[in-house]
Amino acid sequence: MSAWHDETIDALRGAMARGETTSVRVTEQCLARIEAEQPRLNAFITVTADAALAAAHAADRARAAGAAVSALHGIPISLKDLIDQAGVHTTAGSQVRRDVVATTDAPVTARLKAAGAVLVGKNNLHEFAFGTTSDDSGFGGVRNPVDPGRSAGGSSGGSAAAVRAGLSIASIGTDTGGSIRIPAGVCGVVGFKPEWGDIPGDGVVPLSRQLDHVGPLARSVTDAWLVHETLAGRAPAANAQLHATPLQGLRFGLLDGYFAQRVAADVRDRVADAVAALERAGAIVEPVTLPHAADVGPVYLQIVLGDAAAYHAATLESRPGDYTPPVRLRLEMGRYLLGEDYARALVGREVIAREIDAALAGRAALLCPTLPVTAPPVGALTVPVGDGEEPVRNAMLRLTQPFNLGRQPAVSLPCGLSPAGLPVGLQLVGARGGTQALLQVALACERVMAPAR
């Protein structure tokens, strides 16, 4: 039997159109994989097997009847469990919401259903999306399919693990400081954070409404594009294609300074290989710096802590014991902020955003590692970087969060493996208003870089 659960959307849509497989067959394989891998990976909080099979049968009937179908028709997809699906729990990975059942679909969920996607379940995550490892979930931590002794990244860790392990073909995650790109990077899949505002965040449990982004985790750039277009309300036709931008003569900015300091050697080497591959294909890669990059952390922290504290204040008072202790403490920190510092951070955000925009002028994309390290061991509090140790959260976030402040689209692509066999991610950042252009460039990069598997 073919392993359809390991295929891309791009391959499956063709195979379904040619009658080589069906949505029911692919969905059954994904559900079997979930059952087999859940004890090892804990990638799901809720599995909607019966509803998924019903949707798959309906998708096959519609196709057999000759209905016009979209690219996602009949494709098994999972949702990070902070996105509402009517009639299904939305726990946000927390016991605080263990009894909350969504009454309506989030707009992104409704768009997936309208496109014929088969929703197989809700993925585990770092509690309330407030962490980078997915170790701290009210439903137990997520493990990395590449090495279950390692973090799956976070906060969309269950989504990345599911896509990597063949439990769903793609997943919908959210990204407030890197929570799509980080798990994609450490699990060896593609993670795309769209431009802020591109995808509606209604019906999605927030961390910080002004930094949150909804987007896909997938197995290829084309798949990420197909899902993104659907989430944006532009469901692609069954045969829609993303066209790669020729790399010959294309200019890239390789982020230097803050982005190149304190990067582990195994990550630095794989990113250098990727850059060399782009240059061999004719791309022009030149160093570029962001003058205020070192201020990203203090700016980001004020905004995310303040916004999260506002959302959680009532339940921190009424149900503190229902939070995991690390997440509760970080949320409590936000209750001590001063308005004057939050205001300073809002100004700093715009300074940083404009610096990123300026660095992109005349360039197809900015390049840097997605993370400065590979997947840390489960439960690690610090990771070795260069000559010293760095807190895991800081290390995992610091190369992705600038582009949440800046609102630019950014995608993490697998760019090879460390000597220990752990995936390394390359991040490409595009201009605001240039989502399609970024993904066309990313597709070209994907074709010349080493596969991560």
Place this chain on the structure above:
Amino acid sequence: MTVDRWLTAALADAERRGLPELKPLLQGLASSITALRAADWNERADDAGASEPAAPVPPPQEPR
């Protein structure tokens, strides 16, 4: 409020609320606030040219 005074008050409140494990996080946050307040985009009421916005960055150009 100075960062030192803020931190003293925050640590005392964390102790009063029975959250001593919050103290190292608040000390880290104090360092972050100090860095934020030192950033060169911050304005002061007694600055010359105080009506100028604090964003010395050229406007972005259209990417090729």
